Amino acid sequence: MLRQIRRLFRKSRAEKELDKELRFHIERQVDDNIAAGMPPAEARRRAQLEFGGIEGVKEEVRDARWENYLDNLIRDFGHAVRTLRRDRRFSLVAILALALGIGSSTVVFSVLDSVFFRALPYKDFNQSVVFKKHFLRDHGGFDGEAVKDGGYYFTAEELRAVREQNHVFADFVTYGGMRPTYDDGKSVRYFNFGSVVSTNAFEYLGVAPLMGRTFSPEDGKPGAPPVFVMNYRLWQGEFGGDSKVLGKVFVLNRTPTTLVGIMPAQFNAFDPHYSNFWLPISLDRAPYGQIIGRLKAGVSLQAAGADMDSIVHRVPKTHPWQVSDEKFTLVAEPLLDSLIGNFKKTIYGLLAAVLLLLLIACSNVANLLLARATAREREMAMRATLGATRGRLIRQLLVESFTLAAAGSVAGCMLAYFGVKAVAVLIPGGTLPEETVIRMNAPVFLLALGASILTAVVCGLAPALHVVRSDLQPRLSGSGKGTDRTYRNGKLRGGLVVSEVALSIVLLIGAGLLMRSFLVLTRVDLGFNPKNVLYFVLNLPPTYNTDLAGSLEKKNALTRQLLERLQAQPGVTSVAEFAEPPPLKYGYSNAIITGKPHSERWETRYEMCSRGFFQTLGVPLVRGRFFSEDDELAARDVMVVNESFSREFFPNEDPLGHKVKLEEFDLPYLAVPHNLYFEIVGVVRDYKTRGYHDPAWQTFPLAFVPYSVVNFNWRAFMARTAGDPGPLLKNAGALIHTIDPGVQIDESGTLETALRQFYRGPQFQLATLASFAGIGLVLVVVGIFSVMAYTVSLQTHEIGVRMALGAQQTTILGHVLLNGFRLVAAGVLIGVLASCALMRFLASEISGVSTTDPWTFAAVIAMVVLVGLGACLLPARRAAQVDPLVALRYE
DSSP states (O other): OHHHHHHHHOHHHHHHHHHHHHHHHHHHHHHHHHHTTOOHHHHHHHHHHHHOOHHHHHHHHHHHSHHHHHHHHHHHHHHHHHHHHHTHHHHHHHHHHHHHHHHHHHHHHHHHHHHHTSSOOSTTGGGEEEEEEEEEEEEOOTTSOOEEEEEOOEEHHHHHHHHHHOSSEEEEEEEEEEOOEEEOSSOEEEOOOEEEEETTHHHHHTOOOSEEOOOOGGGGSTTOOOEEEEOHHHHHHHHTTOGGGTTOEEEETTEEEEEEEEOOTTOOOSSTTTOSEEEEEOTTTOSEEEEEEEEOTTOOHHHHHHHHHHHHHHSOOOSTTSOTTSOEEEEEEEHHHHHHTTHHHHHHHHHHHHHHHHHHHHHHHHHHHHHHHHHTHHHHHHHHHTTOOHHHHHHHHHHHHHHHHHHHHHHHHHHHHHHHHHHHHHSOTTSSOTTOOOOOOHHHHHHHHHHHHHHHHHHHHHHHHHHHSSOSGGGGGSOOTTSHHHHHHHHHHHHHHHHHHHHHHHHHHHHHHHHHHHHHHHHSOOSSOOTTEEEEEEEOOGGGSSSHHHHHHHHHHHHHHHHHHHHTSTTEEEEEEESSOTTTOOEEEEEEETTBOOSSOOEEEEEEEOTTHHHHHTOOEEEEOOOOHHHHHTTOOEEEEEHHHHHHHOTTSOOTTOEEEEGGGGOTTSOSOSSOEEEEEEEEOOOOBOOSSOOSOBOOOEEEEETTTOOOSOOEEEEEESSOSHHHHHHHHHHHHHHOTTOEEEEEEEHHHHHHHHHHHHHHHHHHHHHHHHHHHHHHHHHHHHHHHHHHHHTHHHHHHHHHTTOOHHHHHHHHHHHHHHHHHHHHHHHHHHHHHHGGGGGGGOOSSOTTOHHHHHHHHHHHHHHHHHHHHHHHHHHHTOOHHHHHTOO
């Protein structure tokens, strides 16, 4: 092998050696002939006749050498590069089409690989499952959603039963959220949210700490020194990344607790939105918690859910807050699915879209190559006449196709590099786990390279076989244009254009439906005005959470002072206290109305607010009155409801004066007076809300009660300003500090910003799918233009004859446009039928628009037809302007 490679790079020397060797053999034969008695001249003549022509023998020897194949291949690549350089327009268009298709697919494959296969840096994370409680009917709660599925906390008895009785786990951990107090020597405040985890948690996930250590089994035993582990974000944000903090003692919940470890930046397990640190507890001593379990080999999700469901249902319900009378099943869910939620459907949608785009790109390039190969029929015939074999011709065309694909792959990978960065920015925050990093890697790059090679074979093999499959000799007698063979080629090219148009129709209709849905979502009349409204949520210190009466009065006093201070600020027009900023979350409760017995659950959203709440949001009063200052000071049991509440529960009567109890307030673990009936004193206009699990804006029954009645642990405030609320938002912390230095702001922003966060998911879907659809439309234009331009060139002689016989330019123009329109119309028809069948898979991603929305379909059809005819127009004008004398001589 080495000798052959050396011979490849020393061709002149190898040729000299070959010539010397052949002449040596001839001379030996001459000597043999002379020895046999021949004269020298006759001996040489006989030796040369027997040996054959020396140049012919050299060619045979060269053909037998391995390096000759490589040399020919290199020559073919050189010829391909020169040929493509001469036809720059064709080369650039083909490379652009391939680059767009390969680049887009590489971006989506990178996202797919990062999310599904490398999302979590944890050991065997694909084998880990969590559990949800599936109710057989809607169930309300403080998570802000009336849902059939929700998280589930196991009690100590249930955890013990799971540990002793389960048959599905190879290992499992338990965890639960908590927020301890933190005494820094100056004040006592609530620390960042964290989790209590079983001591095997970090070993289960297989992640080593950045600094220090994680938990050992001894850390969970009774009497063990209290320790905790901190995450990277809290270490950097609260302590500036100071390594000296390791080993420091923190007073958490009045208990000295030592920091023993700091986790890496890409670790955020166990309640990822809240876990800034972790405290240990033994698995057999956990008072409550959620479960993450690693399934045994061969155990399915369904089997795990059934096993856990039977265990939990056998455990007696001893806690008053357990909903023992509800019918539910426990459902197992993969850990990754529980973290990415509906984004999995989005990725599948993008994958389908990019595969359609890749098909369009391949069809486009195949069309270009087919047209180009057909135009080179005479060239191929000439090469065959001069001795080129069919295999050599096929190889040459394949090398040209592969060269195009390689160039397209390089350009596509460059596009993908920047595309991956753009997609990573567009993905809404909180959609993916913080551990997930969207990036290109070796497998994805190899996949892109494989796509290039496959594209080269698919796009180059068919035209190559077409050129050499029949007798090449007749093509030397003319151009080959106008033959039956060209007619068949035209049908193939037309079929490719029809398929491109049909695929682009599917992409464009999908993007159009998402756009329509997004416009409906963003332009819906919310019923309130979010402009120039800021909000912030307070972090109240432990001193505000003592006994029921004392802590309620203290919180109410803080609220009154803060509302007065905010109202006095320049530019503030109205202020309010409320539970959480709309339209993010609300509590749910069953409404019990005096004199209206009912067996079904009357689901009602509720809000605790001050009298300025409605004025700040711009929600008008329909009848009755708002809360008064006396209502708040005296903590009167009064209620304001919205029109939906009135229509649903008082369809034919006035709700004013009726008494309503919110059953949720009677739960034993809430610090709220129980059996409390509120008198309805006012009705306000409806405004829309939107939940985390429901993407559509909707109007629900809403009940409002004074903040001074309900002793919740959180307090939020908002203020409407005459101008930009930014300055007031910056000064809010200092303003609160003047009232109570121990109170801090946990969360702040504007209502407009909060609303925009809801739009980021639909924006991402729209931006990505619209990009793919736009690229597909560009490729379709290129495909139609190339086919029509080539068809016109084939018909130049025919057009000259028609014009010589008196055909008008308008007739020629209409004829060419009609041919192009037939292709577009066929593609549109097929694409519309395919879209009607496929758009139902997009139903879960859109709202407010039907999947067969006629306006969207009509707009897409009109756009494709206009763009298609526009692509036909330039070739048609060229055909109409042909000089008949030139055309009659054209071949």
